[in-house]
Amino acid sequence: MIDTYVIPLIKILFVLNATLIGVTYMVLLERKVIAWVQVRLGPMRVGPHGILQPIADAVKLILKEDITPTRADKWVFTAAPIIVMVPALITFAVIPFGPTVHMFGRDIPLYITDVNVGLLYIVSVASIGVYGIILGGWASNSKFPLLASLRASAQLISYEVAVTMTLVSLIMTAGSLSMVKIVESQYNANLWFIFVQPVAFVLFFIGGLAETNRAPFDMAEAEQELTGGFHTEYSGMRFALFFLAEYANMIVVSAVATTLFLGGWLAPFPNVDWLNFLGVVPGWIWFLLKTFVFLYVFLWVRATLPRYRYDQLMRLGWKVLIPVAIANVIATGIVKVLL
């Protein structure tokens, strides 16, 4: 009774809280990192070195007036930010944060649940997130957000295909769809999958950048494009929810990339005897470190690269990424059969 209901509930609460706090501080981290790249300091006033900046932002956004455009569809207008946020959060249910630990006299696995179709669940949940963007643009009842949202959703569904193809070759390498088993197979192979499938890693990263509407693919929401994109008419907390959802998506993509390619909670070169001293560091700290590396690369890329034009973006997705992903699948299949 306790094992099936209470412990997952505690895990869910813990993960949700950690995610939301992480997302809030991502805002600050982004501004700081981009500032340092641009040889300036970023927010420094609120709290020491700007640590309390997200709290100030949150208070400001909550106190802002909540404007709903006239003749906009009220239910859909309210629901759109929620529809974007929820898939980002529920993905965390299948990501393994660490091995089974022994706490309070019980063996508690450090993941909320182990679905035997875990990876596919993540992809399908990501495809639900597209709805929020389409509905957000449509419910605003004005031309510019509608066009921007259609463009953004076209971009998202194109790169979904590329990412799914990439994941197919990874599933073939790992032999299972379950996230926990993928980590275990990296343990058994003594090697992180990034060394086995470097092409897939690059493709997944580019696809992840495009999936989360992140620079250099952030056509949909940059301020200079189409007067603010699909969230033009949103103000206050709903606008904040859109942005937090984007950062949550970034964290999800980083966590998934960590699990798939960098071995989740495993130390470098796991299961190799003379490197076992690295096992002193607990698994979840490795996980957090690796996820943080990915997040940092996301921010770094945003600060460095210019933006893609829309047709260049679509051309890249359909004509470059998908053929390379399919070639990767074929190559993986051949290698698997021969070895």
Place this chain on the structure above:
Amino acid sequence: MVLSAVLFMIGVAGVMLRRNIIVIFMSIELILNAVNINLVAFSYQLQNGIGQVFAIFVIAVAAAEAAVGLGIILAFYRNKETINIDEMNLMRW
């Protein structure tokens, strides 16, 4: 099984009663879903994977049909500016 029967009936009613062609297509999707539920229920009862395999094929066919159907609607709309199925009578003399 009762569930899939009722869902099927709702889909058929939708196809017959609504004039908006997009809603008609969506009712067809409802009918296909009802069939899928039936297949999965049998697969569960008899513990044979074939029901689920066939359901996958049904989903694939439904995807193909939806794509082509929506293409037809778009092409038609460009010419006739209507989605009321009673006005789509190009083949009537």
Place this chain on the structure above:
Amino acid sequence: MGHAIAFYVISAFVLGFAMLVITTKNTVHAVLFLVLNFLAVAALYVLLTAQFLAVIQVLVYAGGIVVLYLFVVMLVNLKRQPEDHSSPQRRPWLGFALSAVVLAQLGAILVWGGYGTPADPHTMQNSDLAVNNVERIGMLLYTDYLIPFEVASMLLLVAMVGAIILAKREL
């Protein structure tokens, strides 16, 4: 016991959303109810231990096909309700009659079909098909049903080409 309650609750959602799909006047709302319907059906599949099919349903149906529908709805940009005037050739009672006949037939099959006892959820959930769902379906797809699988892929290719040609502005 819990299994039955879950089944009835999810079935209520499935049917409720389906009714809303065919009765809403606003087309965008109808599409949204369709999405919710598909998600409820996916939940039903999970209850019936068809996990792979459930995720495929969400991925392809709810995440792909309905997005297509939503795109078309917005490009067609329905503001006026096309149900304003009724054509004299339309006979709504025929629709109801047909549905009632279909339902009566199905009801007759159910009542006099001679079905056995319902399955015991506990054994069903721990069966081989349930636990190794993905592997079993994969084996079936690639060994016994390989030819339908290849034919389905050809079908999808043809449909893709057809849809692109139909929707192009200039050929």
